[in-house]
Amino acid sequence: MVLAVHGGAGTALVRGETDPRTERAYREGLAAALRAGGDVLRRGGGSVAAVEAAVRVLEDDEMFNAGRGAVFTEDAGHELDASVMRGSDLAAGAVAGVRNVRNPVSAARLVMERTRHVLLAGEGADDFAARNGLPTVTQDYYWTQKRWDALLEAKKPGARGGGSAAGGEGKAAAVGGKAAGRGGRSAGRDEQAMGTVGAVAVDRARDLAAATSTGGLTNKMVGRVGDSPVIGAGTYARNDTAAVSATGQGEVFIRGAAAVTVSHLMEFRGLDVASAAYEVVVRRLAALGGLGGVIALDRDGVFDAPHSSEGMLHGYLTRDGEIVTKVFRDESPPDQ
Structure with missing residues (x-):
């Protein structure tokens, strides 16, 4: 593998219960991100530019909880x-808590x-991004009907607290309703229990990069x-x-130092990725009570995407140009 992306961990899409528009929208979104990052790598660009390009595509796609389509x-x-x-x-x-940057991942790269x-x-952070020429937007740019509906659902009496409605960092369980496409929603599962996006890449110099x-x-x-x-x-x-x-329950992933612990286990215990x-x-x-997943890639192109949540939207690009996307539970069952 040379590049991988994720679109959040949470309640999985179920084959036979998900309408074709929703499946197509998620697959096309992940594939577009992989193509964007892959184009950078094919032109000889570095891994940082590749993960930025991939994540920017996902930030611009309202199906995901990042940039346009962010939750309330x-x-x-x-x-x-x-x-x-x-x-x-x-x-x-x-960057954290930005309110007017169209593509936060690009602001993060500028900080670096x-x-x-x-x-x-x-x-x-907003002012820094604007001073450095990044496109800015008003808050209504991020607005989508499905995220507004999720907020109203979360505020209903008896609903669990922040993040209880679908859409946040892969944390939430579905709130009901069959997964629907961009234009609507029907009865069954809710695709909004997905969201946080990320990418990992290795370039021709065998340099790694990650973005979320x-x-x-x-x-x-x-x-x-x-x-x-x-x-x-x-x-x-x-x-x-x-x-x-x-991608997962953020507070637990902070407490467990999730991403760096993967690196430490490889460095100090000699584990493979x-x-x-x-x-x-x-x-x-999971022992700390946190569900979620990671995408992890080493510089030899070895990739894995374990998740303890019911599902995790993700995909990857191989060195020979093959793109694979996984959106259904049976394509990527939870690890036990």
Whole structure:
């Protein structure tokens, strides 16, 4: 493998219960991201540019919870988080709680490349992105009907707290309704229990990179930050171990230092990438009460995507150009 992406972990799409428009929309979204990142790699671009390109496509796709289509906070706003890390020198950049950046992943890369800092938050991060020429948007750019409906569902009496409705960082269970396409929703499962996006890549120089982006949890507290912009929790890349992007219950993934622990298990215990990722996702984080998954890639092109949640949308690109996407539960059953 040379590139992989994920579109969030959560309730899986079920074959036979998901309408064709929804399946097609998710597959096309993942494939478009893989093509964008793959084009960068084929032109001789680096892994950082490849993961940024892939994640930007997913941020622009309202099917996912990142950029356009981000979920709502408790006050009906949007606060977005993203991070990027380069495996060759452990350089990293991140933004948290941005409200007006069209593509937070690009802002995160700018933090890495143009500041001496790692993480910028809130208004300062928005202003930095604008000063550096990134496209800005008003809050209504992120709005979609399905995310608004999810917020209203989460605010109903008896609903669980922030993130209980579908759509946040792969945390939520479905709230009912058959998965539907961009134009609507019908009875059965709810595809909105997907969302956070990420990418990992290895380039011709065998340098690794990882990136993650999210809108967070539906009905989350204003100012809440999950694992996606936290280097070592939601994102990590080190050339001699792996590039990792996570999706799951953010607070648990922070407490468990999810992404960097995959790297540490490879470095200090000599585990391969698949064994290390499984150990973190299925054993350690699950024991802390956190469901989710990771995509993990080493510089030899060995890839794995373990998840303890019912499903995880993801796909990958091979060196010879083959694109594979997995959206149904039977294509990617949960690891036990």
